[in-house]
Amino acid sequence: MAVITCIDDLKRIYQRRVPKMFFDYAESGSWTEQTFRENSSDFEDIYLRQRVAVDMSGRSTASQMIGQDVAMPVALAPVGLTGMQCADGEIKAARAAEKFGVPFTLSTMSINSIEEVAAATSKPFWFQLYTMTDDDFVSRLIERARAAKCSALVITLDLQILGQRHKDLKNGLSAPPKLTPGTVANLMTKWRWGIEMLGATRRNFGNIVGHVEGISDAQDLGVWTTESFDPTLDWDKIAKIKEAWGGKVILKGILDAEDAKMALKVGADAIIVSNHGGRQLDGALSSIRALPSILEAVGDEVEVHLDGGIRSGQDVLKAVAMGAKGTYIGRSFVYGLGAMGEAGVTKALEILKNEMDISMALCGRRRIDELGRDILLVPEGFEGRWQS
Template identity: 40%
Template sequence: MADESVPEPAAVPEPAVNYANFSNDIYLNGLLTEQTPALTTDLHALADTARARMSPAAYGYVAGGAGSGRTMAANLESLERRRIVPRMLRDVGTRSLARTVLGTPMPAPVLLAPIGVQSIIHPQGELAVARAAAELGVPVVHSTASSYDMEEVAEAAGDGPRWYQLYWPKDDDVCISLLERAARAGYTALVVTLDTWLLGWRPTDLDRAYLPFLQRIGIANYLSDPAFRAGLAKPVEEAPLDAVVHWAGMFADPTKTWQRLSFLRDHWSGPIVLKGIQHPDDARRARDSGMDGVVVSNHGGRQLDGAIGSLEALAPVVEAVGDETSVLFDSGVRTGSDVLKALALGAEAVLLGRPYVYGLGAGGQAGVSHVLRCLLAELDLSLALSGHRDVDELGPELLSGP
């Protein structure tokens, strides 16, 4: 009897970049030049290299989490519990990772997550990251909390795809101005972070009394904004501390509710994605509010201690809204096989966070490029070794575990 679990053969994917060849390049270079990679290819271990090259405060800011770190641990544990069940004797000689998400063509369903204050990690910060991402066509999600303003980052990205992440300010005029600037600078989708109306309890930063924003690091988008500057009694250059106080007064707004989403729709014409969704009911609220997508995320464990691992929330959210709303995923992703697992559970794309920041800390733009090449190569290899040739073939049957 035929194995009824084997799917009908899919059309052969269009020829695409063979990311797996990166490993062959490394081996060949070692043979010809006896050189090994400048940075480790183990993206888990890359954090140690970055730590040695970053200040203790900067490393703590990136690597630390909320409370005792239980949510960060849960993110990794939830990915570890799900195991890949590979299938054999399938033609995987030609593969495609390409996918279009919310109107953005991507060479692989991977984006760089919005991470702020990157100049504490490397002087070029977001500029280096944008250039590295553009080299590979990987979309970058620019954070409102950037060390460089959105126009500078857009220039660094060139023709590379880019989305804009909004920390929704209390001041509506500033919000409108930020959105208008992002649209003019070529950011095509809006990612609204919902889980950071207040900063979480972060002992690593608290013990050092370290908050970069108070040193005017990570507020470049505000300081360059005409609506923000219009609210200052004196120019930023004359009264920098007053500007920081003005920023602090509008950053946090825990009074925002679902009813306010119509404001964003009125002032942004492209896709809108809500980041921080963990409950299916919230995903349904996002759909019913006319949002185009959600990111299943717990902010990498940096906000609420003791929360569920993000991967645990993914399948229920996909089941609730997946046919009507794009579902993306982040938190805990470290490897190409992690990406594969999230795609198998229904994520349309995955946002990569800490690993590319560690690449930035370890090697600047070249370090970010190295991380992306490693991740995409492992994703390509994992796709093939699991018995698939296109990311669109992946489904929950690929995985075992609770």
């Protein structure tokens, strides 16, 4: 068995085991994929300051995100179709996160439903909401999340219309997969995935099928989904959703300082600096480059989290030292899930925690609350200098 030491090791196993259309779904961005690539590569421009002869005993990566104790400042991001990466993928990922002590965020576009994940876990998880044109469906979705005792609502703001991802179109992405000659040929090489999927609790979108009238097959669902994202979403609607929820709200998809200020005005408990993993507006700044200007805009008035490009514990360390109170991993946990199921998600979390712990110590810090920009070497003009 291969020795797994980093997230890339999990990615290689994941690529071998999961059908091409679902690997491509995770490992892609929109248009030219510039933003998708730079989400990760821009972390390399930030260097760590090594410090020596410092007491490194008694270290801890423990922290809090929106008042919730976490084993490290990392949450599992909402990822659609997770249950197609591995049978019962959302359930396995949620269990791994719960045991490890980090938040799990269930996507609206999950395979396992809110109720199925709640039945399989013992602690509250977070629920990510896409705003749809069907107000009744959105209201019922919020009520289902409340009934499942979800402890936070994560409202995604950057998917009012769907960005074009070339690979998904070419692969004919669907759940379950359409059985074309090309798909069948690829599935025949992924026999372990197929056997496990036969025993899955569900193979379609559990939060939608059975909850929307007229959705009976993958084709109906595909049409409904592409037509249902709400292009009219504005700050008034966000405020109304927050009021309807009544609990903690995290706004995901903030990439501009002015939008961060608006998120503050509607009373968000946290905002997530995110470009949807480079899957929406290609050519936008990476999340880590956008982070400083957003922190400057809102200060300590709201928690600022970061999503996008996290592939190592050093990436987490850099984001937190820059000022983020938490980070999110999507692809990193999906690699582990597709490679090894629940154990793979746990392995991904262990890798990140170990890398973060050791790197933090070598920077002369023992606790998360000791981290600051003074452990970083950030290039001048890192956020960019732009003409007005």
